[in-house]
Amino acid sequence: MQKLLNYRLKALANRIRDGELRRKVIEFLENPVFEVGGKVYSGLPLDVSPAGLSHHHCYPGGYVEHVVSTANLALAMCSSVEKVYHGKVNRDIVIAGVLLHDVFKPATYVVNENGSYGSSSLADYMDHLSLVVAELVRRDFPLEVIHVVSAHHGDYGPIRPHTVEALICHLADLMDSRLNGEVLNAASYLCRKAVGEEPHGLTSKEAFEIICSKTVEGWEGVAKALERIKRKRTAHKT
The missing domain is CATH 1.10.3210 (Hypothetical protein af1432)
Structure with missing residues:
Protein backbone atom coordinates (compact mmCIF):
# COMPACT_ATOMS: atom_id res chain seq x y z
CA MET A 1 0.00 0.00 0.00
CA LEU A 179 9.89 11.58 -26.66
CA ASN A 180 11.52 10.15 -23.56
CA GLY A 181 12.98 7.17 -25.39
CA GLU A 182 14.45 9.30 -28.17
CA VAL A 183 15.98 11.75 -25.68
CA LEU A 184 17.57 8.96 -23.63
CA ASN A 185 18.96 7.31 -26.77
CA ALA A 186 20.34 10.61 -28.07
CA ALA A 187 22.05 11.43 -24.77
CA SER A 188 23.56 7.95 -24.56
CA TYR A 189 24.93 8.32 -28.10
CA LEU A 190 26.46 11.71 -27.30
CA CYS A 191 28.13 10.29 -24.20
CA ARG A 192 29.66 7.40 -26.13
CA LYS A 193 30.93 9.74 -28.84
CA ALA A 194 32.33 12.28 -26.38
CA VAL A 195 33.99 10.10 -23.74
CA GLY A 196 33.57 6.51 -24.91
CA GLU A 197 31.07 5.52 -22.24
CA GLU A 198 27.66 6.39 -20.88
CA PRO A 199 26.53 6.63 -17.26
CA HIS A 200 24.28 3.84 -16.00
CA GLY A 201 20.61 4.67 -15.62
CA LEU A 202 20.40 8.07 -17.26
CA THR A 203 17.31 10.02 -16.19
CA SER A 204 15.39 12.34 -18.47
CA LYS A 205 16.69 15.40 -16.62
CA GLU A 206 20.28 14.23 -17.07
CA ALA A 207 19.64 13.40 -20.72
CA PHE A 208 18.25 16.85 -21.46
CA GLU A 209 21.22 18.43 -19.66
CA ILE A 210 23.62 16.49 -21.89
CA ILE A 211 21.76 17.36 -25.10
CA CYS A 212 21.47 21.06 -24.22
CA SER A 213 25.17 21.18 -23.30
CA LYS A 214 26.07 19.71 -26.70
CA THR A 215 23.99 22.40 -28.41
CA VAL A 216 25.66 25.23 -26.51
CA GLU A 217 29.25 24.01 -26.03
CA GLY A 218 29.73 21.15 -28.48
CA TRP A 219 31.48 17.93 -27.50
CA GLU A 220 33.32 19.65 -24.67
CA GLY A 221 29.93 20.55 -23.25
CA VAL A 222 28.93 16.89 -23.19
CA ALA A 223 32.05 16.00 -21.20
CA LYS A 224 31.37 18.85 -18.77
CA ALA A 225 27.76 17.77 -18.36
CA LEU A 226 28.85 14.23 -17.57
CA GLU A 227 31.23 15.49 -14.89
CA ARG A 228 28.45 17.53 -13.32
CA ILE A 229 26.14 14.52 -13.37
CA LYS A 230 28.77 12.33 -11.71
CA ARG A 231 29.35 14.92 -8.97
CA LYS A 232 25.62 15.25 -8.32
CA ARG A 233 25.22 11.48 -8.09
CA THR A 234 28.15 11.21 -5.69
CA ALA A 235 26.80 14.02 -3.52
CA HIS A 236 23.37 12.39 -3.50
CA LYS A 237 24.84 9.15 -2.12
CA THR A 238 26.67 10.86 0.76
Missing part, protein backbone atom coordinates in the same frame (compact mmCIF):
# COMPACT_ATOMS: atom_id res chain seq x y z
CA GLN A 2 1.19 3.50 -0.78
CA LYS A 3 1.96 5.39 2.44
CA LEU A 4 1.46 8.81 0.83
CA LEU A 5 0.21 9.60 -2.64
CA ASN A 6 2.71 11.55 -4.75
CA TYR A 7 1.71 15.22 -4.69
CA ARG A 8 1.85 15.53 -8.48
CA LEU A 9 -0.46 12.55 -8.97
CA LYS A 10 -2.82 13.85 -6.30
CA ALA A 11 -2.88 17.31 -7.90
CA LEU A 12 -3.95 15.73 -11.18
CA ALA A 13 -6.58 13.59 -9.49
CA ASN A 14 -7.99 16.65 -7.76
CA ARG A 15 -8.72 18.15 -11.19
CA ILE A 16 -11.42 15.51 -11.69
CA ARG A 17 -14.70 17.35 -11.12
CA ASP A 18 -16.92 14.33 -10.56
CA GLY A 19 -16.62 13.64 -6.84
CA GLU A 20 -17.28 9.89 -6.98
CA LEU A 21 -14.81 9.31 -9.82
CA ARG A 22 -12.20 11.46 -8.09
CA ARG A 23 -12.61 9.43 -4.90
CA LYS A 24 -12.24 6.14 -6.77
CA VAL A 25 -9.10 7.30 -8.60
CA ILE A 26 -7.39 8.61 -5.46
CA GLU A 27 -8.31 5.46 -3.54
CA PHE A 28 -6.82 3.31 -6.33
CA LEU A 29 -3.59 5.34 -6.44
CA GLU A 30 -3.26 5.23 -2.66
CA ASN A 31 -3.88 1.50 -2.61
CA PRO A 32 -2.65 0.01 -5.93
CA VAL A 33 -2.98 -3.63 -4.92
CA PHE A 34 -4.90 -6.59 -6.26
CA GLU A 35 -5.58 -10.15 -5.20
CA VAL A 36 -5.19 -13.35 -7.21
CA GLY A 37 -5.82 -16.76 -5.71
CA GLY A 38 -5.81 -15.39 -2.19
CA LYS A 39 -2.44 -13.66 -2.61
CA VAL A 40 -2.18 -9.87 -2.51
CA TYR A 41 0.20 -8.19 -4.96
CA SER A 42 1.48 -4.62 -4.82
CA GLY A 43 4.91 -4.22 -6.41
CA LEU A 44 7.28 -1.27 -6.35
CA PRO A 45 6.03 2.01 -4.84
CA LEU A 46 4.70 4.33 -7.56
CA ASP A 47 7.05 7.11 -6.42
CA VAL A 48 10.24 5.18 -7.15
CA SER A 49 9.16 2.82 -9.93
CA PRO A 50 10.25 3.17 -13.55
CA ALA A 51 7.63 3.21 -16.29
CA GLY A 52 9.58 0.83 -18.52
CA LEU A 53 12.51 -1.56 -18.43
CA SER A 54 14.46 -0.36 -21.47
CA HIS A 55 12.61 1.81 -24.00
CA HIS A 56 11.43 4.79 -21.95
CA HIS A 57 11.37 6.18 -18.39
CA CYS A 58 13.55 3.26 -17.27
CA TYR A 59 14.90 4.90 -14.10
CA PRO A 60 13.69 5.56 -10.53
CA GLY A 61 10.78 7.98 -10.58
CA GLY A 62 10.13 7.38 -14.26
CA TYR A 63 6.60 6.17 -13.60
CA VAL A 64 5.45 9.45 -12.04
CA GLU A 65 7.24 11.51 -14.70
CA HIS A 66 5.54 9.54 -17.46
CA VAL A 67 2.07 9.87 -15.97
CA VAL A 68 2.43 13.61 -15.31
CA SER A 69 3.88 14.34 -18.74
CA THR A 70 1.24 12.20 -20.47
CA ALA A 71 -1.48 14.05 -18.58
CA ASN A 72 -0.04 17.42 -19.63
CA LEU A 73 0.00 16.33 -23.27
CA ALA A 74 -3.50 14.87 -23.06
CA LEU A 75 -4.96 18.02 -21.53
CA ALA A 76 -3.27 20.15 -24.18
CA MET A 77 -4.96 17.99 -26.83
CA CYS A 78 -8.29 18.43 -25.02
CA SER A 79 -7.87 22.19 -25.34
CA SER A 80 -7.03 21.89 -29.03
CA VAL A 81 -10.08 19.72 -29.71
CA GLU A 82 -12.33 22.18 -27.88
CA LYS A 83 -10.89 25.50 -29.05
CA VAL A 84 -9.78 24.68 -32.59
CA TYR A 85 -12.13 21.90 -33.70
CA HIS A 86 -15.07 22.82 -31.44
CA GLY A 87 -15.38 19.24 -30.27
CA LYS A 88 -16.40 18.00 -26.83
CA VAL A 89 -14.12 16.08 -24.49
CA ASN A 90 -14.85 14.71 -21.03
CA ARG A 91 -11.70 15.77 -19.19
CA ASP A 92 -12.62 13.74 -16.11
CA ILE A 93 -12.43 10.56 -18.18
CA VAL A 94 -9.15 11.65 -19.78
CA ILE A 95 -7.48 12.46 -16.45
CA ALA A 96 -8.71 9.27 -14.79
CA GLY A 97 -7.58 7.14 -17.72
CA VAL A 98 -4.12 8.68 -17.84
CA LEU A 99 -3.62 8.38 -14.09
CA LEU A 100 -4.53 4.68 -14.09
CA HIS A 101 -3.34 3.41 -17.47
CA ASP A 102 0.00 2.08 -16.16
CA VAL A 103 -0.81 1.77 -12.46
CA PHE A 104 0.08 -1.95 -12.31
CA LYS A 105 3.35 -1.70 -14.23
CA PRO A 106 5.25 -1.44 -10.90
CA ALA A 107 3.69 -4.77 -9.89
CA THR A 108 5.47 -6.44 -12.81
CA TYR A 109 8.93 -5.05 -11.95
CA VAL A 110 11.64 -5.97 -9.44
CA VAL A 111 14.93 -4.36 -8.48
CA ASN A 112 17.87 -6.67 -9.24
CA GLU A 113 20.89 -7.01 -6.96
CA ASN A 114 22.95 -4.70 -9.19
CA GLY A 115 20.31 -1.98 -8.97
CA SER A 116 18.88 -2.55 -12.46
CA TYR A 117 15.23 -3.36 -13.09
CA GLY A 118 13.79 -6.64 -14.31
CA SER A 119 10.49 -8.45 -14.68
CA SER A 120 8.86 -9.92 -11.58
CA SER A 121 7.60 -13.49 -11.40
CA LEU A 122 4.09 -12.10 -11.81
CA ALA A 123 5.03 -10.77 -15.25
CA ASP A 124 5.54 -14.36 -16.41
CA TYR A 125 1.81 -14.93 -16.03
CA MET A 126 0.05 -11.57 -16.49
CA ASP A 127 0.68 -8.28 -18.26
CA HIS A 128 0.02 -4.96 -16.56
CA LEU A 129 -2.85 -4.01 -18.89
CA SER A 130 -4.86 -7.17 -18.23
CA LEU A 131 -4.33 -6.69 -14.50
CA VAL A 132 -5.50 -3.09 -14.37
CA VAL A 133 -8.55 -3.67 -16.58
CA ALA A 134 -9.64 -6.55 -14.36
CA GLU A 135 -9.15 -4.43 -11.25
CA LEU A 136 -11.02 -1.47 -12.74
CA VAL A 137 -13.98 -3.76 -13.37
CA ARG A 138 -13.74 -5.17 -9.85
CA ARG A 139 -13.67 -1.65 -8.37
CA ASP A 140 -16.72 -0.67 -10.41
CA PHE A 141 -15.15 2.10 -12.49
CA PRO A 142 -17.19 3.68 -15.29
CA LEU A 143 -17.03 1.81 -18.59
CA GLU A 144 -15.69 4.96 -20.30
CA VAL A 145 -12.61 4.95 -18.04
CA ILE A 146 -12.10 1.21 -18.50
CA HIS A 147 -12.17 1.70 -22.28
CA VAL A 148 -9.56 4.49 -22.13
CA VAL A 149 -7.21 2.22 -20.19
CA SER A 150 -7.85 -0.92 -22.26
CA ALA A 151 -7.32 1.01 -25.54
CA HIS A 152 -4.23 3.03 -24.61
CA HIS A 153 -1.90 0.74 -26.61
CA GLY A 154 -3.81 1.55 -29.79
CA ASP A 155 -3.28 -0.91 -32.64
CA TYR A 156 -1.06 -3.06 -30.39
CA GLY A 157 -3.62 -3.50 -27.61
CA PRO A 158 -6.72 -5.65 -27.14
CA ILE A 159 -8.98 -2.91 -28.53
CA ARG A 160 -8.45 0.29 -30.51
CA PRO A 161 -9.67 3.66 -29.16
CA HIS A 162 -13.37 4.12 -29.93
CA THR A 163 -13.91 7.44 -28.13
CA VAL A 164 -12.25 10.84 -28.36
CA GLU A 165 -11.06 10.48 -24.76
CA ALA A 166 -9.44 7.11 -25.47
CA LEU A 167 -7.77 8.40 -28.63
CA ILE A 168 -6.34 11.41 -26.80
CA CYS A 169 -4.92 9.23 -24.02
CA HIS A 170 -3.43 6.77 -26.50
CA LEU A 171 -1.74 9.50 -28.52
CA ALA A 172 -0.47 11.31 -25.41
CA ASP A 173 0.97 8.07 -24.01
CA LEU A 174 2.63 7.26 -27.33
CA MET A 175 4.01 10.78 -27.70
CA ASP A 176 5.54 10.92 -24.23
CA SER A 177 7.07 7.45 -24.36
CA ARG A 178 8.59 8.19 -27.77
